[in-house]
Amino acid sequence: MKKLVSVNVNNEIWEMEVKPNQTLLDLLRNDLGLTGTKEGCSTGDCGACTILLDGKPVNACLVLAVEVDGRSVVTIEGIARGDQLHPVQKAFIEKGAIQCGFCSPGMIISVVALLGRNPDPSEAEIREAIAGNLCRCTGYVKIVDAVQSVAEGRKQCE
Secondary structure: OOOOEEEEEEOOOEEEEEEOOOHHHHHHHHHHHOOOOOOOOOOOOOOEEEEEEEEEEEEHHHHEHHHHHHEEEEEEHOOOOOOEEHHHHHHHOOOOOOOOOHHHHHHHHHHHHHHOOOOOOOHHHHHHOOOOOOOOOOHHHHHHHHHHHHHHHHHHHH
């Protein structure tokens, strides 16, 4: 039996019926057409489906759609401001931290969450924050460089 849920996704309220076993990942990709959130392992191990749920990074493949009723979700599509990329997205491009791009949305969301709670993280803190996001194309060095450049840019603006 389907259940009616109301969820704020990227600052837009959606009301829809969901199946009891439907994942948030399925809702985002198949029902809302937000395909930036990637399906990797479907077991919560790769981080490709990382989104912000009430401001905290979570794996959308592990959250049931019925659990998001009345909550807020931010996907990779929701962090840019119109045509202007988020500073983390810009830094990933500028530092060559995007290779094939499959892990990038989840990785970027994890970094946005980190910088939201700690605007000047150490390298160890950055590596810990992205530890749940697997990337097969890089050695993570360029990703860490990108995060550090965003933090440094924020310090220069203060």
